[in-house]
Amino acid sequence: MLHRIAVLADIHGNLSALNAVLADAQQQAVTDYWFLGDLFLPGPGAEQLYATLAAVKPAVWLQGNWEQGINAVVAGKGRIDDSSQVYFARLTEYLVQHLSPEHFQTVMQRPIATTVTVNGLMISLSHNQPERSTGHDLYPAAEQANFDHLAGNADVAVYGHTHQQIMRVSDKGQLIVNPGATGQPYSPYKKFMADQRAHYAILTIDDAGRITVEFRKVEYDIDQELRLAQQQELPYYELYEHLRRTGSTITHDQALLTKVNAEHGYQTDVREFFGW
Numbered sequence: 001m002l003h004r005i006a007v008l009a010d011i012h013g014n015l016s017a018l019n020a021v022l023a024d025a026q027q028q029a030v031t032d033y034w035f036l037g038d039l040f041l042p043g044p045g046a047e048q049l050y051a052t053l054a055a056v057k058p059a060v061w062l063q064g065n066w067e068q069g070i071n072a073v074v075a076g077k078g079r080i081d082d083s084s085q086v087y088f089a090r091l092t093e094y095l096v097q098h099l100s101p102e103h104f105q106t107v108m109q110r111p112i113a114t115t116v117t118v119n120g121l122m123i124s125l126s127h128n129q130p131e132r133s134t135g136h137d138l139y140p141a142a143e144q145a146n147f148d149h150l151a152g153n154a155d156v157a158v159y160g161h162t163h164q165q166i167m168r169v170s171d172k173g174q175l176i177v178n179p180g181a182t183g184q185p186y187s188p189y190k191k192f193m194a195d196q197r198a199h200y201a202i203l204t205i206d207d208a209g210r211i212t213v214e215f216r217k218v219e220y221d222i223d224q225e226l227r228l229a230q231q232q233e234l235p236y237y238e239l240y241e242h243l244r245r246t247g248s249t250i251t252h253d254q255a256l257l258t259k260v261n262a263e264h265g266y267q268t269d270v271r272e273f274f275g276w
């Protein structure tokens with residue numbers, strides 16, 4: 001059977017982007033869906049986002065470093081004097097309050113990597129490296145040895161996490177693909193960063209195991225996504241608006257986060273909710 005696989009990664013709470021990508025994928029006569037992790041936050045998508053992704057029955061559904069971070073917060077790990085950790089925890093509180101406990105558990109128990117064989121092609125799938133969902137070692141221009149490690153003994157390695165669409169090869173010629181980010185596109189290059197269309201990729205694998213890779217970028221309504229965030233009373237709404245309009249994250253801007261946390265009493269929220 002001919003497989004046309006839509007590969008999505010890094011949705012990051014952006015339901016509007018996910019809807020646009022799924023509509024495009026349907027038009028492209030996709031037969032399978034794979035998701036490489038980082039489903040929630042900092043966007044408002046929670047229960048409905050879960051249901052939307054679950055409805056296409058992804059054959060692969062991985063966990064990313066954000067899910068691991070969310071798990072760590074819920075397990076009680078974090079420092080109240082670290083503004084970035086308060087930011088992450090306050091968003092986690094929002095998620096816990098907007099997602100059913102059952103679906104929360106389902107997502108948090110996904111693996112960080114897996115391997116599947118399609119028409120004789122062995123494909124490794126991971127959020128970042130198969131053994132570790134964090135790190136900068138697979139950024140597009142990173143060292144070749146890191147990509148050789150990723151490829152392992154697979155024919156094709158597919159990973160997410162960097163939010164940038166790339167295709168390259170290992171030293172042996174194994175194919176390496178990153179579908180980019182559905183909910184949070186990124187580029188270090190200013191001209192491309194201005195293009196905030198939602199990313200995904202389609203892998204077409206025929207009966208003979210021949211593969212074609214297609215990178216897609218889909219327009220969606222950012223204003224609608226921001227209205228959704230407002231309706232849902234998403235914490236750090238202003239920062240989310242900045243992120244959606246520019247692509248720039250402020251996750252590590254301690255000075256800004258300290259100010260916003262103080263303005264909204266987020267530190268107190270986190271202390272009360274998680275007992276930090």
Ligand SMILES: [Mn+2]
Pocket residue numbers: 010038064065066127160161162
């Ligand atoms: Mn990630």
